[in-house]
Structure formats: C-alpha cells, structure tokens
Amino acid sequence: MKIPVTIAFLFLIAFTIQAKKIVVSDNSLARVIASAKAGDTIWIKPGIYKTGNLLVTKSLVIIGEGLPTIDGEYKYEIFTVNVKNVTIKGLRLINTGTSSTLDYAAIKATGADDLKVIDNILINAYFGIHISNTSGAQIIGNKISRAQAASETAVGNAIHLWKSNHALIERNQVSGHRDGIYFEFVTNSVIKNNHSEKNMRYGLHFMFSNEDQYIENEFVNNGAGVAVMYSYAVNMIRNLFANNWGSSAYGLLLKDMRDSEVINNRFLNNTMGIYMEGSSRINFTKNEFSGNGYAIRMQASCDGNVFDQNNFEANTFDIATNGTMVLNKMEKNYWDKYEGYDLNKDGLGDTSYHPVNLYSMIVERVPVAILLWRSFMVFLIDRAEKNLPAITPENLLDSKPSMKPYDLLAKSN
C-alpha cells in the first residue's frame, strides 16, 4: 500500500476511536446524516426509509443492518458524497429519480477519495454508482439491477467512473443498465471478478483509460458486448465474453487500442468474438474462441498484433478482414477447420492454414454477397478452396497451426 493511503487509513482509525455510533430507525435519517461529525458511524436499522438527496460532506461510515431500504421514490438522488473517506455498506437503495440533464444516481461521489461502497443492493437506479475525480475508490460486492428501460438513453450506467484512478471494482453484479461498468479517463485501476449481464449497451465500456487491468470478469448477453477504446497498456485476463448476440454486438470491441495483452479469455457464442479497428501491438495469447459467428473481425487499420496459441473451434468464420492482415502475425493457433498433417510429429501442422476463407473475403468486399450465405454455391466455393488453397491470398496464414487444441483450463471458474 502506498504511503498516502496508509496515512489516510491511520487517520481513519484515529477518527473512529473518538467517533460515535448513531443508530437510526425512523425518518430522522436525513437529519442524522446532516448533523453527524466526521468519523461517526451511522447504523441504520432494518426498515424502509423514504428519503433522498442525502448529502454526505463528512467522512462517515454508513452501515445498514439487515439490508434496510432507502427509497428515492423515483424523485431523488439518494447519496451524494463529496468528501474523502466515506463508507457505504449493506444498504438497499431503490428508485432514484430520472433526469436527462442531471445524472441522478443511487450513490454519486465527486472528489471522494478512498470511498468504499460495499455489499449494497441497488434496484431501479438511474445511475447506480457514479464516481468522478476520485482516487482509490473501492466498489465491492454490490448488486445493481433495474427493470427494463424503454431505450438506452432512458437509463444510466450501473458503475460509472470518470477521471479517477487507483479504483478497485470487484465482485459486483450489474445488469439492466445502459453500460454495466463505464470507465472514462480512469487509470491504474482493477476490474476483477465482476458479472455484467443483460445491459442495454455494453457490459464494460472503457475509454481513454490507460494502464488498467480487468481480470476474471464475466460479460454475458449484453446488447453490444464490451468496448475497449482509445487506451493503451490494458491487460485483459481470464475474462468470459459470452452470448453477446445481435447485428452490432461483439464479445470485445477494440478500437484505437495499443500495447495491450489479451490472455486466457474465453469468447463463446458471440456474433463477433473480437472486432478490432485501428489497434496495434496487442498480444492475443491462449484465448478460446468457440461458437462465434466471426471469431475475429479485423479492419485493415490494425497492425503489429500477434495471435499465438489460441483455440478456434466451431466458429462460422475464423477470421474476416477487409485488408490483407500482412502486418499482423499468427502462429501456433489451433484451428478446428485445419485439415493438414504433421509428419515430423512436433505437434504443429506441416502445411499452413488460411483462416480467412474466400467467401468471407467476397463478403468483406461486397457486403450484399452475404445473401448467398448457406447456399449450395457457397458450400461448393468452400470445398473448392479447401482442395485448391491457392485461390486465397498467400499472406493470410498461420504457418504453424497446432494439430491439437490447447488445454486452456487455467481460467476463471
């Protein structure tokens, strides 16, 4: 732990020594919060509290006993925090107001360094947790969900971070919002072990956020999958991207990304496993691509990417590109469609594999040609190509395809 954090922590301990514990069980909650001193603990008894606009200006610990409910009655923001060292824990926050101009949230924090939001349940919030200009926030173990909204503009994000750093987002479950987790200008942070499902737009939306990691998260069945854009030095490890299905849905969208690692992830049953444009120097290692429409769809604007030891199984198209991919490298991947042989028994095929098939190239050039998909003629084109590989451009190839799928079980769950 870094020194300023440690000092802050010591301060917190120092405060709590002389701090009071205030128990609330009636409608005095707003007054109690307003009058509490820094370092006080506010202990909320079980019950339903219809209130909102609770402004936290002192470093308080607000704890619920037996999940007390604070109901914003679709009118208010519930907690607004603009001070360091606040903890909000064990509460059930429901029904915030909705506004197209003010980002109403169940918990909104600005300049709230070391904020801890732990084990809360948020239901029907416009924004769930909305954090800006904050360092060291910890958002752990919250469940954030809401009823289906009419459109993605009628609802905010579940966990929203803006201009923050050193945040930890861990073990949260988010669903039903516009974006599950939203990062913009957030650096040196970790997103770990979260489950983001059925959000209207992205399970994770990630922009201008460098040197972050996200690990062992599950992004399932979101409107458009996960978007990671305009950033560098991002590590994406052991995540699951599954069932993101729709005409503009991706497992993972990489746009203008560079110098990042994508390791040991699973991309299952997405329209496109990875869609990338303008991205460079990303290493894709030991990922599993299975049952996707397109495992990887790469625009010509990508270069210096390396695909190594990935498994490609049961995808409709393994790789599609509108360019040549000549500036990218593929090696030692396992392709279930590979029909070559291995005479020297080194586990790598002796002939190269062409992961971009002719028909997918035609479709990239003339998108209307997709109408012939699944026709007998396209089937014949595919067969002809397998027997006469010379008809696909030479540079699109894995020169050492693996004969057997890799055992990639070292992943989450």
Next chain:
Amino acid sequence: MISLQKVTKFYGRLKTLSEVELEMKAGHCYALLGPNGSGKTTLIKSVLGMVIPDSGEIRINNQNVAGQYLYRKQIGYMPQIGQYPANLRMAQLFEMMKGLRPDVKNTDEELIDSFGLRPLMDKRMYSLSGGTRQKVSAALAFLFRPFIYILDEPTAGLDPVAVEVLKEKLIREKKSGKLFIITSHILNDLEDIVTDMVYLFEGSIRYNSAIEDLKTETRESSFAKAIAVLIKNQDLQIKELVTP
C-alpha cells in the same frame, strides 16, 4: 349422331387427318378401315377428345365437343392396347372406374362373367397377359351401358372363344339401336356385325357407304372379298388385310 366437319390434324409436319368429313348415325355399326398410319386411331381419339384437332369440328348430338367432357358419358371406349396402372389389382380397377361414375348404378358386367375375369380379380394389372388385358378393356367399354361404342382393334389378341363372346355381345347391343365404331384388320370377325364401311387412307376418307351397297357394287357376297375388290379397283394399298 356423330358428325365430323373438315377435321384436320397434324403431327409435326405430318398431316394425319386431312379435312375429314363424316356422319355416323345411331343404329349403325361402322367399320373403320385403312392401312397402318392412315389415321384411324387419331380419328377415334379426336372423337374422344384425347387428341385435339388443329382445325375442323366434331359434333356429337349436334354439340361441338371441343373443350367438353360430359359427352363422354355416352361413349364406351376400348383402346387398341389397354394400358393400366401397373400396380393396380383388377378389382381395384373396376371399383375405381365405377367410383368415378357413381351416377351409373346399373352397370353391365356381363362381359366380366362371360370372359371369366372374376377369378382373376385380385391379380395386379402388370401380371395379366395381353389377351386378358384386352378382355378387361372390352368389359370396361361396356360397363356403363353407353350409347356410342368405340372399339379400336377389339379382336386383336383375343382368343377365338373370346372373339365369339364379344361378337355375340355386339350383336345383342346392336339390336338396341346404338352406334358402333370398330376398327379392325381382321375383317372376318366383323362380317356379321358391320353395317357401314368407312375407308381411311393417308388421312382422308376414300370410301364411305353401306355394306350392302359395297357388295352390290363389287358383286361379291362376302364382306372381306368385297373390300379386297374395292381396294384393288381403287388402288388403295392395304398390305395387312387378311383375306379368307
């Protein structure tokens, strides 16, 4: 009864019927004669509506038959070669034919019995001999008690006993004033039956008159001989003609 007016039929460039004019009356039995390819079957099929003439009119009871089908209620047809659905049993065939014309309740099954077809009823059509199939065709032609009988080579392929059976049946029916059109090569078989002769050659009618007139004209007492003389006189080549 049946009247053909300028009936012409082409098969490709071949003129099979050439402006055929013909009147046929009830109570008469017409022998339709002529060499192979002279247009006998085409004429018959035109009357039946199976072949559609390129020009001319066919009237039955003064009604144009073109595009019509109900007039066929009055016709019993025995084709030259009976072609039947191969897998059908004979019983099914008769049952089907009766089923198609439920309006006729009082069917004439005399020939089925006199030809001895009953024991063969559960045989499939493909397994029958040519002769037996002819018997079936004949039985079907008489089944619905039609008014007009069109019999295309009825005696070809029948054994002498069956020919006799058929002749007797024809004579009996003739008495009731019906109209018969019969084509045959074997003229002896027709001796006692036909009243008129129509001779077709290269698609047109070359001779059409009552048998009595023919006999008088040729001074021959036998029908077959009379015809032979006729053909010789008029230089109409019939090579298949069987003379006694």
Next chain:
Amino acid sequence: MTRMLKYVLQDVLRARFVLFYMVFMMAVTTILFQLDSDPAKVVMSLLNVVLLVVPLVSIVFTTIHYFNSYEFILLLMAQPINRKSVFLSQYAGVASSLCLSLLIGIGLPALAFGAATQVLPLINVGLFLTCIFVSLGFLASSLTRDKAKAIGIALLFWFYFTLIYDGILLWVIYAFNDYPLETPTLILTSLNPVDLARIMMLLSMDISALMGYTGAFFKDFFGSGFGILFSFAMMGLWVMWPLLLALRRFKKNDL
C-alpha cells in the same frame, strides 16, 4: 375431383417411395437432434437438407410419377372427366403426399425432441418448396413426351435454382459492386424460390445477426407486414405459374 384425388393418392402411396422419403427425413432429423442439443444448430443443418433434397426429390419424383401414371391418365381421359380436374388431382395427390411426408419426417422427431416451435419456419419453407418443385416437375413433364428427356429437364430446373442462379447472382453482385445493391438483390433473390426460402429462414433465426447491414436491411423488409405478405405472395406465385403453364399445356397435349 376428390374421388380422383383418392385414386391418385392410392397410386402415389403404392409406389412406396413417399414412405421411404418420410423415413429418410425422419432419420436425418433424429440423427441431427441426437448429434447436437442446440435446436437452432439442428435447424441450420436441416436447412441445408431442405434446400437441396426437398426440391430434388419433389421435382424428380413428380416427373417420374407423371410418366408412370400416363396409363392412368389415358384411362381417365376416355371417361367423362375434364382434363383440368385430372391434372389438378394429379398435382394435389403428389404435392399433398410429399408435403405430408416432409411434415411428419421433420415434425415428428422435432416434437419428440421438444423443438416443434423451432422447426416451424423450416417446415413452412419446406412445404412451399415442395409445392413449387412439384409444379416445376409437372411443367417439365408437360414439355416433352419422352420420360428421360423430362427427367433431364427436371434436373436442369433443380440445378438452375440451387446453383446456377446463385452463380449468376454472385457474378452480378460482384460486377456492380460500386452501386447500391440492396434493392436489386432483394428483387433478384425473390426470383428464385430456393434463395427466397433460404433468406426467409435465415432471417427468422438469431444467426441473421451475422449478416450485418445487408441482413438488417433485409430483415427490415421481410420482417414488416408488407415483407411477410410479399414473401408469401412470391412463394405462392412460384407455386402457381409453373402449375398454370403446365395445365395449359396439358389441356392442349395429345394423349
């Protein structure tokens, strides 16, 4: 007409081929369901069968049947029955028995595997294709009196609709690549019942998401009330026009 239909049906069923066809479809469907537990994938595999096998079987069987029942037709034509009802009862007999085989062949196993609703659109296009290719089979039969020639024409029809047409279409798309092609291709695909069936089917499934902008454009059209009406009307036209043309020829042909 109904009485005649009964005899045509008896005749078709007596050939046993229809039964064999039904058993074949049943076996294929069952095997596919056993190989894959995902009904959507089974339907995709079945689609290939339906698009290739159903037209082929329908058109060839019809042509052979027509010539095999020539005697039957001859027999009927000497009876007081009009040609139109002879022809239509032949059509109805062949089409309905093939449709029934398809319905049972795919429907029954699907029902057993609890995927009846998923195969419904497939059965729908399958039935349309059956009726269309039976029509085309009668057309092929009415074009010539020679059985072998007629089967040749039938196979040519099949080949044209399943392969040649798509080849030409791809060539056209490729050649006019610089122009907006959505509407022209929409029209061109409607002119081939096999393509139309395939696209109707693809658009009814999740997998249409892979078809990108073009797919979305087509889904927009075929998903609308007008589009559904249009596709059904097109399929209906494809049943009707070869049938009517064949009927016209049948009425005029000499027997």
